[in-house]
Amino acid sequence: MKFAYTIFYVPDVSASLAFFDRAFGLPTRFLHESGTYGELETGATALAFAAHELGEMNFSGGHVKAHSSARPLGMEIGLVCADVHAAHQRALDAGASELSAPSEKPWGQTVSYVRCPDGLLVELCTAIQS
Numbered sequence: 001m002k003f004a005y006t007i008f009y010v011p012d013v014s015a016s017l018a019f020f021d022r023a024f025g026l027p028t029r030f031l032h033e034s035g036t037y038g039e040l041e042t043g044a045t046a047l048a049f050a051a052h053e054l055g056e057m058n059f060s061g062g063h064v065k066a067h068s069s070a071r072p073l074g075m076e077i078g079l080v081c082a083d084v085h086a087a088h089q090r091a092l093d094a095g096a097s098e099l100s101a102p103s104e105k106p107w108g109q110t111v112s113y114v115r116c117p118d119g120l121l122v123e124l125c126t127a128i129q130s
Contacts, residue, residue, distance in 0.1 A: 005039070005046035006077065009055040010118040011067055013038045016049045019117060023094035024079055024087070047077065049118070066119025072099065076113070076121040084110040087124045096122070 010016045017028045017038045029046070031038040036051035055063045066073050081087045084102045092098060096114035099121070104110055111125045 007048045010049045013049045016118045023091040072121040078123040088112040
C-alpha cells in the first residue's frame with residue numbers, strides 16, 4: 001500500500017488551485033480540461049481538488065461541503081515552513097481566514113491555523129525538531 005493523494009471536493013477547482021499558489025506557493029501540476037479535477041505540485045504525494053459535482057457522482061448519499069460548513073471539518077493538511085508568521089500573513093493576504101494566530105507550542109514548534117476560501121483547514125508549522 002502507498003499513500004498517493006488527498007482529494008478535497010470544492011466549488012471551483014481552478015480557484016482553489018490559484019489560491020494555493022498565491023497563499024502557499026504551491027503551483028498547479030495538472031488541471032483536467034473539464035476543470036473538475038486538478039493537482040498541486042507537492043512532491044510524490046498529490047494534493048488534489050475535485051468539483052462538488054464529481055463528489056455527487058461518487059457518493060450517492062452526498063457529502064459535507066466544507067466551504068458551506070459553519071465550522072471547519074475535523075481534518076487538516078499541514079504545511080511545514082521556516083517562517084510561520086510570514087506564511088500565515090501571506091495566506092491571510094490571499095484570502096484565508098485566521099483560526100489561530102501563530103503560537104509557540106510547548107514542544108518548541110510554531111503553529112498557526114487558517115481556513116481557505118474553499119473551507120479547507122490548513123496548519124502552518126515549523127518542522128518538529130527531533
